[in-house]
Amino acid sequence: MEEQQVVEAVATYLVREREPHPRALAHVIGTAAGASGCALTVAGERYQWGDGSGPWLDHAITYDGEQQGVLAVTPESAGPLPGVAAVLGAPLAVIRLEAETDRLRREGDAAARELGDDRWRAAAEMEQERRGLERDLHDGAQHHLVALRTSLALVEHSLANGGTREQVTDLLERLDTAERVLVDTAAGVxxxxxxxxxxxxxxxxxxxxxxxxxxxxxxxxxxxxxxxxxxxxxxxxxxxxxxxxxxxxxxxxxxxxxxxxxxxxxxxxxxxxxxxxxxxxxxxxxxxxxxxxxxxxxxxxxxxxxxxxxxxxxx
Structure with missing residues (x-):
């Protein structure tokens, strides 16, 4: 089939389909050209129709001075299709932009999920540290404070019955110990x-x-x-x-x-x-x-x- 007929088949498909798909477009081109295989490569993805036993004849597809993809047909006897490649410039530019936009959106979603996961992990680790410090204060420093309460009761009873100041000195030493434990625990030591x-x-x-x-x-x-x-x-x-x-x-x-x-x-x-x-x-x-x-x-x-x-x- 002459290339002009292939161009017309492509144009008809593009007019009919508001959102052309590369594989369907390859089907239209391959069928119209009498090829056994046709493939369009857009944004790093290859969309192929037919068995494609080869050899392939490649055509670069450009638009506005920038390559948008590659058209390949097999066998080579299907003939060169530079006119078809020219017609495909604008549609493939749109398809490439949509594919890249979708890729960027997926990467953005993944980055947002990863950021959310990082924030969750950070919050969980902070909560774990807080609970660990809370337990250390409860299990360590409170032990000293309970002992101090008991000692205070004993000192109070002793002083009321003529006790000595040695007990007060011992109590002050216990207070120093409790203060040290509190400071060390709060510092994570x-x-x-x-x-x-x-x-x-x-x-x-x-x-x-x-x-x-x-x-x-x-x-x-x-x-x-x-x-x-x-x-x-x-x-x-x-x-x-x-x-x-x-x-x-x-x-x-x-x-x-x-x-x-x-x-x-x-x-x-x-x-x-x-x-x-x-x-x-x-x-x-x-x-x-x-x-x-x-x-x-x-x-x-x-x-x-x-x-x-x-x-x-x-x-």
């Missing part, structure tokens, strides 16, 4: 003994001054990752703190040991106990902290039989 010497040393430094606390850590000999030691340290302090608040005067035992499975710990008291089914909310911090490092916490208690808070972090 872990206890020096915990960082340098491990969990056993940190628990000894923190709890050995409490007459009502017995430390059973003779079977704790190795170090664990810092996040694990920190989690177990603060969990034990919080459990001791709960015992001081709810089981005053009770004997408290803190037991931590290595096992072939991981790190085991428990805090037991001889207090009045409680119904665990009605007090789960107050123990949420303990479970959350252990879960953050892949561990678990269990609470065993009952009215009149004391309380045992046990936990485990696997290797």
């Amino acid at each position: 872990l206890p020096v003994d915990l960082v340098n010497n491990g969990l056993a040393a940190a628990l000894t430094a923190e709890l050995s001054s409490h007459d009502d606390v017995v430390l059973d850590i003779g079977e704790l000999r190795r170090r664990y990752p810092a996040v694990v030691e920190s989690a177990v340290y603060f969990t034990c302090l919080e459990a001791v703190n709960n015992a001081h608040k709810h089981a005053r005067g009770a004997r408290i035992t803190v037991r931590v040991r290595d096992s072939y499975r991981g790190l085991e710990f428990a805090v037991l008291d001889t207090g009045p106990g409680f119904d665990v089914t009605t007090a789960r909310s107050g123990l949420r911090n303990l479970s959350t902290r252990a879960a953050d490092v892949g561990g678990t916490v269990e609470v065993h208690s009952g009215p009149g039989r004391g309380t045992e808070i046990s936990g485990f972090v696997p290797l």
Whole structure:
């Protein structure tokens, strides 16, 4: 078929279709030219009609001095089609702009989703840090404040009965310790003994001054990752703190040991106990902290039989 007839077939298709598709356009050109295959390449995409066994004859399609795509026909005997390529300049320019606009829109949507994800992750990380600081203050500094409250009551009673100023001096030292813990926790600083010497040393430094606390850590000999030691340290302090608040005067035992499975710990008291089914909310911090490092916490208690808070972090 003469090229002019191919141009007319293309023009008819373009008039009929307000939104021409490159593959349909290749079909029109290939059929009108008597080719076995026809392909249009626009914006990096190849739209082919026919089997295209080759060889191919390529025609560059330009518009306004800029290449918009490539027209290819096979076999070569279908003849050169420079007139068809010229007619296709403006339509392919529109198709290329639409394709690039769609690509840019998809990339923009992806970038917006990624930005949203980044913001969500940043917000989640900030919330996690905030909750971590909240737990550290609750489990560490509050432990000292509860002890101070108890000491104040004892000093008040002692002074009313002719006590000495030595107790006031001891109380001031406890206040200094509580202030240091608050400042260090707010700054994200872990206890020096915990960082340098491990969990056993940190628990000894923190709890050995409490007459009502017995430390059973003779079977704790190795170090664990810092996040694990920190989690177990603060969990034990919080459990001791709960015992001081709810089981005053009770004997408290803190037991931590290595096992072939991981790190085991428990805090037991001889207090009045409680119904665990009605007090789960107050123990949420303990479970959350252990879960953050892949561990678990269990609470065993009952009215009149004391309380045992046990936990485990696997290797």
